[in-house]
Structure formats: C-alpha cells, structure tokens
Amino acid sequence: MTPGKLRKAFGKDVREATVGPDGWESNDRPFAAYLDSAYPVGGTAAGVGWVQAFWAAVDGLGAEAVVEPIPDASPPGTIH
Numbered sequence: 001m002t003p004g005k006l007r008k009a010f011g012k013d014v015r016e017a018t019v020g021p022d023g024w025e026s027n028d029r030p031f032a033a034y035l036d037s038a039y040p041v042g043g044t045a046a047g048v049g050w051v052q053a054f055w056a057a058v059d060g061l062g063a064e065a066v067v068e069p070i071p072d073a074s075p076p077g078t079i080h
Contacts, residue, residue: 004054004069008061019054019069 003020017026023041026032039057042049051069058065 001072002067002070004051004065005067006054006058006061006063007066008063016066017057019050019057021050023050024053 001020003018005016005018007014007016009015015026015028015031017024017028017032017035019025019035019039019041021041024032024035024039026035035053035057039053039060040049041053048071051071054065054069057063
C-alpha cells in the first residue's frame with residue numbers, strides 16, 4: 001500500500017498532507033483536521049475510502065498529487 005500525498009500552495013504557504021487507511025496526517029495539524037472534516041476517509045472495503053478521500057481532496061482543493069495512492073491488493077469487500 002502506498003499512501004497518497006498531496007501538496008497545496010496557498011500563496012507562498014505550501015502545505016502537504018498524507019492520507020492512508022487511518023486518515024489524514026500533516027505537520028500542519030489544522031490542515032489535517034480540515035482535511036479530515038472536509039474529505040473523511042470513511043470505513044468501506046479495504047483501500048476504497050482513503051483513495052476516494054484523496055482524489056476528492058485533490059479535486060476540491062486544486063492540489064497537486066505528489067504520490068498517487070495505491071490500495072492494498074485485497075479483493076473488493078475484504079474487511080480487515
């Protein structure tokens with residue numbers, strides 16, 4: 001599994017965040033909290049929720065995808 005990493009520039013202020021099955025992480029805690037509320041990871045089948053949250057955030061923020069997420073190889077519907 002490769003977590004998704006995004007970068008968003010707000011003028012000269014550049015923020016980065018990573019998303020995986022456990023939610024959003026960032027050195028900028030308010031930014032991570034915003035992403036968790038606006039683009040929640042959810043609790044669906046393995047990989048699906050956080051990958052969807054990542055692409056929704058990229059689209060909604062107009063952010064740059066630094067690393068595209070790759071969900072684990074479990075078949076759809078697998079619960080861990």
